[in-house]
Amino acid sequence: QSALTQPRSVSGSPGQSVTISCTGTSSDVGGYDYVSWYQQQPGKAPKLMIYDVSKRPSGVPNRFSGSKSGNTASLTISGLQAEDEADYYCCSYAGNYTLVFGGGTKVTVL
């Protein structure tokens, strides 16, 4: 069970869109529509932003969206805001009742 692959960092200016990829295999991301995304501010617990690939919990701004194609899931932040600067982690069901996280991506708002 290997960690899902995410870019170490992405950046964008306020108002722009950024997309974070999360690449796995057919045994995890590609095999199930069970991918979630978490935002983690420094020193804080992760916060659920997207679940079941593309669903948003209540209270999460609609500028956050999720999608999946093959073995790669993506999180897009549209209309980037300063408060979106944080670390983001993907998580996937990996079969045999196990979960696997991505390595994390740092989003910087320029």
Place this chain on the structure above:
Amino acid sequence: QLQLQESGPGLVKPSETLSLTCTVSGGSITSYYWGWIRQPPGKGLEWIGSIYYTGSTYYNPSLKSRVTVSVDTSKNQFSLRLNSVTAADTAVYYCARHPSMTTVTLSYWGQGTQVTVSS
């Protein structure tokens, strides 16, 4: 509002056993799955294991030989034991709730507790 709170020693000696408890308040521990996740300093998240309120357990294969997760429904708590710890087990440990073992919807998290492995 559901709240989770981790508790336990912040310092554990190498080769000893790390023991943490997560207390659930504002809701019942029944009908959900409860998990442990850790984050070494400056690194990413790692799922350790989860338990259903009935006691069924599920573990990360890479940690399975050293991990035990248990539940006490009378106290609305679940616990983690990790034996034979080394410096590599130094991390912030989080507890979290998810609705099933397939949907990775970790919707409630504790604030996390720092555990350092050192003599």
